[in-house]
Amino acid sequence: MGFLRARHDEAPVLGCDPADLAEVEQIVVRSGTSFGKGMRILPPDRRYGMYAVYAFCRLVDDVADDEGEPDDKCRRLEEWRARIARLYAGEARDGIDRVLLATIRRFDLRQQDFNDVIDGMEMDARGPIVAPDEATFDLYCDRVASAVGRLSVRVFGDSSAHADQVAYHLGRALQITNILRDVAEDARLGRLYLPRELLERFGIPPEPDAVVRAPRLEQVGRILAGRAHDHFRAASRAMRLCDRTAMRPARVMGATYAAILAAQERQGWGTPDKRVSLSRPRKVLVALRALVA
Structure with a gap:
């Protein structure tokens, strides 16, 4: 597993629980992409921030690529849009949410950029x-x-x-x-x-x-x-x-x-x-x- 804490007396990466960070990193690992290795040149906060962004992109892309019906895929993407809105309202419900929220706050990420990604996946999801x-x-x-x-x-x-x-x-x-x-x-x-x-x-x-x-x-x-x-x-x-x-x-x-x-x-x-x-x-x-x- 990647770098979660530098030393016992240092604050956790992004202020997050190591278990939440590990959950996000596992999405990167399971994807089989070289992305995770490429991000090792970044300091821990930025590295795990990118893991969080990648995890979001991976999960919404999986919805678009699913073999389900277009209406169902679009409904699931709307759920992601609502999930992002909750994060910007300060509400996190699971480990991925918590790391994404920490990343949004730490790096001042814009809600519209997340919504644009979802819009792109919806273009594929509709057919x-x-x-x-x-x-x-x-x-x-x-x-x-x-x-x-x-x-x-x-x-x-x-x-x-x-x-x-x-x-x-x-x-x-x-x-x-x-x-x-x-x-x-x-x-x-x-x-x-x-x-x-x-x-x-x-x-x-x-x-x-x-x-x-x-x-x-x-x-x-x-x-x-x-x-x-x-x-x-x-x-x-x-x-x-x-x-x-x-x-x-x-x-x-x-x-x-x-x-x-x-x-x-x-x-x-x-x-x-x-x-x-x-x-x-x-x-x-x-x-x-x-x-x-």
Whole structure:
């Protein structure tokens, strides 16, 4: 288990009971993601604050990805919206609530950012997203990625307008990268996140199965990759105006996903079933370079 108390005479992390902290950390551990390891560069309060934000995102994402009926999933997401409202009224009912409440208070997190994440999950919960228009595509990226970034930069240690710009651009860059490497996986779930206007421009039917087989998917991928690179560059410019120490996790995430996008571009989109990934040594090297840059 992670760092819960430094010494017996020090206050608990975030002022929380170690059992509550362990409950939140277990959600991160069970997810199997490398997120927990990546957050080890943060001091304990910020690390467990990020675990709390991740736990919230994981739990609402699980609702959206559940095989239940759309109405039931939307009802459960509304329960989460009410749960967040209770936290901002100072009411915590369980361990996860207590750590989230401590995180909200410690880092002055905004209720609207939590609600934006829930709104994004609701977009998926209402039924598979299939070839959204450009405005909906951008709104989805903002809700499921940039809103998470707006919560995260505050936990990292920078609540400035420049940090919000990092969240705006880096969130979109990361989400577009994910969409581009998950085209085939999303299609198997009946989902298609690529913008309708781009598909129509290249004569590709706006249908998940058709996109996977479309020879001109390559052109769509190249255009969206270019957009992602623009967002990576804009995020990097905004980072230079932020607290350098606070931006360390953002720099690592940006560098890692930029490397994934570059690998996807080298592979192209002719074999979308072959999902791009980085080897562990490559991830470590990319992270180290980002930390010393």
